[in-house]
Amino acid sequence: MRTYFDCIPCFLRQTLDAVRALGLDLPLQEGVLRKVLAACSALDLGQSPPVMGQRIHRVIREAAGSADPYAEMKERFNHLALGLYAECRGLVERADDPLETALRLAIAGNVIDAAPKSGLNEEDVRRSMLQALTDPLDGDVKEFSRAVAGSRDLLYLADNAGEIVFDRLLIERIGADKVTVAVKGSPVINDALLADAAVAGLTSIVEVIDNGSDAPGTILEDCCEPFRKRFARADLVLAKGQANYETLSETDRDVFFLLKAKCPLIARDVGCSLGSMVVRRSGRATAAPAPRDRGRTRRLEEVQRR
Amino acid sequence: MRTYFDCIPCFLRQTLDAVRALGLDLPLQEGVLRKVLAACSALDLGQSPPVMGQRIHRVIREAAGSADPYAEMKERFNHLALGLYAECRGLVERADDPLETALRLAIAGNVIDAAPKSGLNEEDVRRSMLQALTDPLDGDVKEFSRAVAGSRDLLYLADNAGEIVFDRLLIERIGADKVTVAVKGSPVINDALLADAAVAGLTSIVEVIDNGSDAPGTILEDCCEPFRKRFARADLVLAKGQANYETLSETDRDVFFLLKAKCPLIARDVGCSLGSMVVRRSGRATAAPAPRDRGRTRRLEEVQRR
Numbered sequence: 269m270r271t272y273f274d275c276i277p278c279f280l281r282q283t284l285d286a287v288r289a290l291g292l293d294l295p296l297q298e299g300v301l302r303k304v305l306a307a308c309s310a311l312d313l314g315q316s317p318p319v320m321g322q323r324i325h326r327v328i329r330e331a332a333g334s335a336d337p338y339a340e341m342k343e344r345f346n347h348l349a350l351g352l353y354a355e356c357r358g359l360v361e362r363a364d365d366p367l368e369t370a371l372r373l374a375i376a377g378n379v380i381d382a383a384p385k386s387g388l389n390e391e392d393v394r395r396s397m398l399q400a401l402t403d404p405l406d407g408d409v410k411e412f413s414r415a416v417a418g419s420r421d422l423l424y425l426a427d428n429a430g431e432i433v434f435d436r437l438l439i440e441r442i443g444a445d446k447v448t449v450a451v452k453g454s455p456v457i458n459d460a461l462l463a464d465a466a467v468a469g470l471t472s473i474v475e476v477i478d479n480g481s482d483a484p485g486t487i488l489e490d491c492c493e494p495f496r497k498r499f500a501r502a503d504l505v506l507a508k509g510q511a512n513y514e515t516l517s518e519t520d521r522d523v524f525f526l527l528k529a530k531c532p533l534i535a536r537d538v539g540c541s542l543g544s545m546v547v548r549r550s551g552r553a554t555a556a557p558a559p560r561d562r563g564r565t566r567r568l569e570e571v572q573r574r
Numbered sequence: 575m576r577t578y579f580d581c582i583p584c585f586l587r588q589t590l591d592a593v594r595a596l597g598l599d600l601p602l603q604e605g606v607l608r609k610v611l612a613a614c615s616a617l618d619l620g621q622s623p624p625v626m627g628q629r630i631h632r633v634i635r636e637a638a639g640s641a642d643p644y645a646e647m648k649e650r651f652n653h654l655a656l657g658l659y660a661e662c663r664g665l666v667e668r669a670d671d672p673l674e675t676a677l678r679l680a681i682a683g684n685v686i687d688a689a690p691k692s693g694l695n696e697e698d699v700r701r702s703m704l705q706a707l708t709d710p711l712d713g714d715v716k717e718f719s720r721a722v723a724g725s726r727d728l729l730y731l732a733d734n735a736g737e738i739v740f741d742r743l744l745i746e747r748i749g750a751d752k753v754t755v756a757v758k759g760s761p762v763i764n765d766a767l768l769a770d771a772a773v774a775g776l777t778s779i780v781e782v783i784d785n786g787s788d789a790p791g792t793i794l795e796d797c798c799e800p801f802r803k804r805f806a807r808a809d810l811v812l813a814k815g816q817a818n819y820e821t822l823s824e825t826d827r828d829v830f831f832l833l834k835a836k837c838p839l840i841a842r843d844v845g846c847s848l849g850s851m852v853v854r855r856s857g858r859a860t861a862a863p864a865p866r867d868r869g870r871t872r873r874l875e876e877v878q879r880r
Contacts, residue, residue, distance in 0.1 A: 273590055273604070273607060276586050276590070276607060277583045277586040278583070298619070301582060302615050302616075305582070305611050305615035306611075306615040308611045309609075313604070
């Protein structure tokens with residue numbers, strides 16, 4: 269997905285929310301804002317929004333004087349999710365369709381996001397989990413189930429710390445033996461790293477690799493060679509969260525995007541309503557890609573023109 | 575009022591709304607955004623937000639290839655307001671307190687704002703006018719009445735085209751003989767110019783001068799010498815709209831700010847709730863300025879830190 273004009277005010281809003289949530293002092297906040305403004309003035313709009321996200325968070329880490337300013341938040345989110353794991357696993361085991369329930373809980377876990385919701389508590393997440401069991405799911409669960417059942421070599425792209433605990437529920441239903449999980453190569457926002465996968469108990473049941481990158485989502489050119497090979501080899505990719513959609517929506521691989529649509533532009537690009545839980549297969553894998561692609565191109569133009 | 579960090583995403587949001595409302599083509603929109611981003615990266619935060627507003631709208635006019643891209647919108651707003659003038663004048667004449675009613679209608683006229691509400695129609699404005707008669711008014715109307723009655727040389731700083739028609743109602747109640755109206759020196763957004771004052775019928779009842787500036791609000795250093803002398807000589811200034819508050823809130827003149835608080839930061843700076851109709855006297859003229867100023871300084875710091 270390209271960067272829309274509307275992303276620009278939002279980059280600055282997010283930057284400001286982040287430096288405030290991290291408690292940077294005012295001169296540091298100002299310095300970060302000025303650097304992000306200068307970077308945005310020369311931005312390549314043909315690239316996906318996480319390319320700027322990567323730059324913004326490099327600037328923020330430098331200003332914070334910390335390689336991982338979200339470390340404490342990630343620990344808190346992991347702890348919070350682990351506190352709900354047993355209850356959620358029970359829900360999956362007792363469900364009529366355990367795979368669908370695990371899928372719903374994994375998508376609901378995507379509410380665990382960075383700065384703006386740093387005040388998130390266990391009760392908020394628990395409520396979100398329970399609501400996900402009955403909320404409408406925008407996507408074809410049967411198609412998802414068939415694809416997952418048919419896959420022999422599945423790559424699961426994780427998103428945030430905390431959320432990764434709920435990913436485990438889905439991975440256990442899919443069958444850990446055929447799944448590889450990928451996390452980020454180094455810290456960016458509250459995205460999951462190898463340490464978070466370990467805390468979530470994933471490293472002991474599946475192979476977990478890192479993508480070598482500090483970008484939100486999956487910017488393939490920025491990922492390490494072993495990850496790219498693994499990505500190319502997978503017969504199916506499950507990609508969690510908005511940033512993975514933004515960076516991979518035009519891929520030629522067979523990808524299912526699993527996300528909560530929290531941004532109106534992404535919701536529009538996906539073709540879903542804001543706030544919905546989404547399961548979307550990448551364009552190339554649909555039965556009739558051509559007409560859908562034409563419709564999509566029109567929609568993109570409308571968004572930029574709006 | 576200084577420029578808050580939160581103003582920066584908003585400058586970009588407003589820029590985008592403006593270039594879209596004016597129908598600039600996509601490459602022009604992009605060029606404007608990049609120039610505004612570069613200007614913001616070097617912004618002096620000690621200055622008031624309309625300093626950037628002036629720069630933004632110079633960039634927009636250049637890109638639009640028009641000295642007054644809002645000309646058509648202003649004409650429409652004037653026409654719309656003139657269509658309501660007789661009805662509003664009747665309301666003032668039949669009111670128990672005609673000055674307060676005229677004051678309320680003049681403030682309500684401040685809903686006539688640029689780009690985001692370009693779809694505003696007569697019925698919207700009419701509804702806003704009628705509602706203003708009963709909505710709470712945040713300010714001391716008695717103090718306002720006394721100050722106006724005691725003034726012999728009043729300067730009225732107009733805001734937008736259309737709105738200026740409703741200013742006429744208030745000016746007529748104050749007594750046109752002691753009032754001078756000031757408009758902008760050249761086009762900026764939909765701010766009123768001499769031509770709009772003429773269409774509103776003001777030029778035939780009061781002296782109307784222009785301030786020599788193309789900035790929103792009143793940036794004194796940017797205004798012409800005759801206007802500055804007039805401003806210094808006035809025994810009372812009535813200043814309409816948010817931009818006049820932003821640029822003059824720290825003046826040592828005796829100013830009443832009359833506005834609808836449409837921006838959360840301005841509302842916070844004023845100390846009123848968002849959306850309210852406000853009458854505020856400048857700090858120097860209050861009975862006990864010192865404690866109020868201390869409170870205000872604390873509030874400002876909180877806003878930047880938020």
